[in-house]
Amino acid sequence: MLTLRRLGIDTYRENVAFLSRACTAYRPEDFQALDKIEVFTGARRILATLNIVDDPAVLAPDALGLSTRAFARLGLAEGTAVEIVQASPPESLEAIRAKIRGETLEERQLDAIIGDIAAHRYSKMEIAAFLIACASFMTTAETLALTRAMARVGGRLSWDAELVVDKHCIGGVPGNRTSMIVVPIVAAHGLPIPKTSSRAITSPSGTADTMEVLANVDVGVDAMRDLVRDAKGCLVWGGHVNLSPADDILISVERPLGIDTSEQLVASIMSKKLAAGSTHLLIDIPVGPTAKIRTRAEAVRLRKLFEYIAVHVGIEIVVLLTDGSQPVGRGIGPVLEARDVMAVLRREPDAPADLRDRALQLAGHILEFDPELKGGAGFVRARQLLDDGSALAAMDRIIDGQGRAAAPSALGNRTKKVLAQRDGVVAAIDCYRLARIARLAGAPTDMGAGIDLFRKVGDPVAAGEPLYRIHAQIAADFKFACDLAETGSGYTIDDTGGGR
């Protein structure tokens, strides 16, 4: 028997157990070669990767240390007597081996795999095996089964409404914060739109990050329900809702491996929408040479897959292909994006027209889910709700409902203007590069960090005129961002030629 200890080591998503090399109750080296052990007492048990500790200051000889999250998952007190055994690999790994051999998987096999992943029975290595086996080929039936399996293992929301609308953008275009305009418009119309968003992971800001400039986004399910009842909408971080716990784990492996298949993307999004109780869904796929989806053909394939899954899980869907050729609005980074969003809602004369137009277009499509609205009337209704201040009022209700941010975050006060090297017309802006520069500047951790764009595609510019301004708070971040901008602004400037 070993004595349980919580080791203050955060191994992120992987359960890690620590055993002293001087352990007398077990032979550490025998276990380590096997890579994974089961820690248990009675019926409580978790799987964990084993690390061996040589330093008695870190762990006593007959103690069993667990990383912070593994300790929480096991849910026993420090000092509890625990045992360990060689972990038998999850049985569902057999299905993955079948997939590798070229078989297609049935729903019950995908259920078993996703159940084991959600229960933290898979190591990252095993998750990678699953993802790669699926990446080489996956039928639409498998994608559907995967979507259902992923929805099943998470929480599930239900709403007292026949029509619950939602929107989702697959991302990749900086500044594209349409949700923060669409949600108040749709809520002002009276359609329930309980929007959960993610925080940025590799981008300079997620909708949750930008919304956090204005309001608390750390909202539980009950408060969310109250909000949707009272204000018809919300803009909260999805972290509490736990809609697709397996997906969160899958993403932690997909991202570093750079696996980005349509099937995984669609299953990930649709499982969350299914679990969120959405009945009607708008998907926004920006297409552009530096966006996530680069060609129209690719976008159309993705659209068809979304439609197939939606039909089969019973969600009404509209998939729009939008312009992803350059950033949307002027700001990139939480504070700057929130500024743009509020400028549109407040109908300020210099509010970015592209952000406004796009939000109206999307909101219009969502409003047409309302059977009361005549076909084609959605856009006009959306514009009306924006122009008459109803959307702004709805946004104020949502902000107050979630909890208004105490003080507005300041813009980063280290600034640098990046200048045009030549005369001409802006021909292209590299979304990916600008996102990286904004990210290096400190966004989204520093809410005030980011990029403020002065020129968009089609604008004329003279050599020496500013293209954009970098904002940062921390000296090192500022330098990294400026250095990257120095090696390439991300702007392509062409001859004005015969004029355009």
Add this chain to the structure above:
Amino acid sequence: MLTLRRLGIDTYRENVAFLSRACTAYRPEDFQALDKIEVFTGARRILATLNIVDDPAVLAPDALGLSTRAFARLGLAEGTAVEIVQASPPESLEAIRAKIRGETLEERQLDAIIGDIAAHRYSKMEIAAFLIACASFMTTAETLALTRAMARVGGRLSWDAELVVDKHCIGGVPGNRTSMIVVPIVAAHGLPIPKTSSRAITSPSGTADTMEVLANVDVGVDAMRDLVRDAKGCLVWGGHVNLSPADDILISVERPLGIDTSEQLVASIMSKKLAAGSTHLLIDIPVGPTAKIRTRAEAVRLRKLFEYIAVHVGIEIVVLLTDGSQPVGRGIGPVLEARDVMAVLRREPDAPADLRDRALQLAGHILEFDPELKGGAGFVRARQLLDDGSALAAMDRIIDGQGRAAAPSALGNRTKKVLAQRDGVVAAIDCYRLARIARLAGAPTDMGAGIDLFRKVGDPVAAGEPLYRIHAQIAADFKFACDLAETGSGYTIDDTGGGR
């Protein structure tokens, strides 16, 4: 800047870095989401997975801890000032993504992947991605390129001889310790046979484990060279030779995932033989219903792949399919197997005939690599060298050269006879099950643990007569082994019927 500290935590094959959550020089949470960091000072750098430490007793705020092996790999003193950056994923991951998309890889891409793996730039998750991408399909040209890439990153042996022979068994049959008889026979004939072997990983004994009962096997390359010059052969552990460091890393992921493709197996073996400077090679593929290769068709496909690779890397090869339907010899476990081997070499009357016959068959094929021997004369020559004591004398030279074991290890003194449940004839013995029982009994860690077989396939047996005896040292191991034997001895006993 951070201060380097060696944390006494052995994370096995993966580099792990530890950073305090209270770190002021960096933002731990930013780095952790990225999973991998680069730790460096000047030109010295390693990649590592990042864990965050909450316990100040484990790590001070501005220290950077490294797991024991990562610390050794970086090769800097404790207290050195180091920096960290987000690690860019190895560029060769791009080739893996291409492979996932269905492309075939060129030699330079496989070179880059294997180089990065050998340099510990891949996490287990990334290695799994590579292995699974290859497992779904791999051309023979890719297998060849992989073999060459794996041979290239390791050490390389060269010998002052035109003919350097070697043998390799793909394993899966307990007690099959022919190498320890073949090597002395071949050495006695005068052909250089520098045999390196592995220790058991999932089996109850590897050749290195069994040889260690008799002699030191922990021999460096220089001593090995002296041995081969003086005694013409050796039987050493391959751990010092570092012939295929990438393979050792790949195996640490293949095993827990249960990936076992022919392509990986052949590339693994042939890369080591290529690096070992072998010119002529005998491959032994045991075929049997409970062995690694279960059908003749599978064995023939594997043979053809071995032959293809051998031709292209310039190694002369003979591939034999042998009987893998039951254990070879009587002992399973280091001490028991060493007893069988020495009984054959010493020409004891009760030496196991199947082990002797098989070793002679294999040695005969190897001896025929000698251009001086007439076709078909190899077996006779092998038998002559065994019968006239030359092989025993050669084994004594090899044992003395490597360093004779001080005291012979004792057989485990906890014993249990497993009895036949009925009268009849032994129809089958489950290799896999007996290996598991012997392993549970403590083999190979306890050299004296294992199984001593009293009956083989075809032997008559009466109910209540012993089939085999379990030997163990440690009470818990003994119980586990006996428990498993209780649920099924691994023997199938059929009616004697009208005789066989």
